[in-house]
Amino acid sequence: MTQKILNAWYRGAWWLYLLQPFSSLYLWLRTWHLARQPKVGKNPLPLVVIGNITIGGTGKTPLVVALVAALKKQGLRCAIISRGYGGKIGAGPHCVSAGDSAHMVGDEPLLLSQLTQVPVVVGWCRKTSIAWLAKQKQFDLVISDDGLQHSAIKGDVEWCLIDGKRGLGNGLCIPAGPLRELPIRLTQVDQVFITGVADSKVGKQLQQHMPDQLVCNIEPQLERLRRVSDDEIVPWPDTNQIIDAVAAIGHPQRFFDDLRDRGYEVHGKGYTDHYLFKAHDLAQCRLIMTAKDAVKCRQLAQGTSDQPPKQWLYATQSLTIAPAQIDALLLKLGLKPNHTNP
Structure with a gap:
């Protein structure tokens, strides 16, 4: 999906x-397809x-990472499933390992594996991935990174994210707008999260579609800066420097805005989500990218026998989930903390 089309959707271009x-x-x-699907079982x-x-982009990755961290503190054993968009695995299941590349398993699964240190299983057939994890008899629950529109599964708990600045865009479905399904879906999930502070237009838009539901604001924060070549912090x-930045994520502008919020003047270049960088795409000087991009650029950054490592950096993100949200999730799933687990 080109950035030009995305911008038109969220700007509300008339020709759409x-x-x-x-x-x-x-x-x-979509309705015809769903009607032909067998009933989803337990x-x-x-x-x-x-x-x-x-x-x-709406910020799913930092929310998944934060949820895994919160569940670990409760002594619960979790795993992640992902389609592995951009990878070559196919139906799967394939458990991401340290030797895998973003080209093979996709950039998001590889990043989630590194950040969470829990098993991440990749494959477009998420139902098969869940069944494989269940056979291992090692996990208390599974987290699906994306999948609200995947007809073969139904979450026991479903969380939906909306970008606080872009909202539902022009309110139209693909291809005239950015919606994958009608806004009534927001009333069918367990919790709607707004990434960042919703502006007045987005607030009115959501109030129109879900007047009786409470939303929760989450705000990912840039945390640490690490070298792409070796992950060193x-x-x-200094904030008086000009920052060159690149981002190949769903909403590159948010990353550039986050850097500006830290006081930097940013020269940012956005690419399509999951874009595989080539050496000529990246400046040879010091630049900052997202953690999702870093997993694709590590080999390029490490240099060669006759070239030193590149001075590229990446920024990690963190966010906090309210304890009440974790309590509600565990209650709905029928799970209890298990502080005897290491």
Whole structure:
């Protein structure tokens, strides 16, 4: 999906309304597809699905990482499943290992494996991935990175994220707008999270579609700065410096804005989500990228026998989930903390 189309969706370009007949066709085909699917059975392990109803980044990865950390503190053993978009695994299941590359398993699964240190199973057939994990008899629950629109599974708990600045865009479904399904889906999930502070327009938009539901704000914060070549922590530059930055994520501008919020003047270049960088895409000087991009650029950054490592850096993110949200999740799943687990 090109950034130009994404910008048009969220800016509300007038010409997109000419595509509304195709949006109606998309919705009809989706309804027809769902009607033909067998009834989803009980999950072999409690399943939490974290997703969105829009195309474009909403901050799922830091939320998954934060949820895993919170569940670990409760002594619960969890695993993650992912489609592995951009990878070559196919139906799977494949458990991500240290020797895997982003080209093989996808950039997000590789990053989640590194950040959470729990098993991440990749494959477009998420149902098969859950069944494989259940056979291991080692896990208390499974977290699905994305998957609200995956008809073969149904989360026992479903969390949906909406970007606080972009909201639902022009409110239209693909291809006339960014919606994967109708906004009524927001009333069917267990919790809607707003990434960042919702502006007034987005607030009114959500109030229109879910007037009786409470939303929760989460705000990922840039945390540490590390070298791409070896993951070593380095200090943040002085704020009087100009920062060159790249981002190949669903919403590159958010990353550039986060850097500006730290006081930097940023020269940012955005790429399409999951873009595989080539050496000529990246400046030879010091630049900052996202952690998701770093897993794809590590080999490029390490240099060669006749070239030193590149001075590229990446920024990690963190966020905090309110304890009440964790309590509600465990209650719905029927799980209790187990502080006897290491």
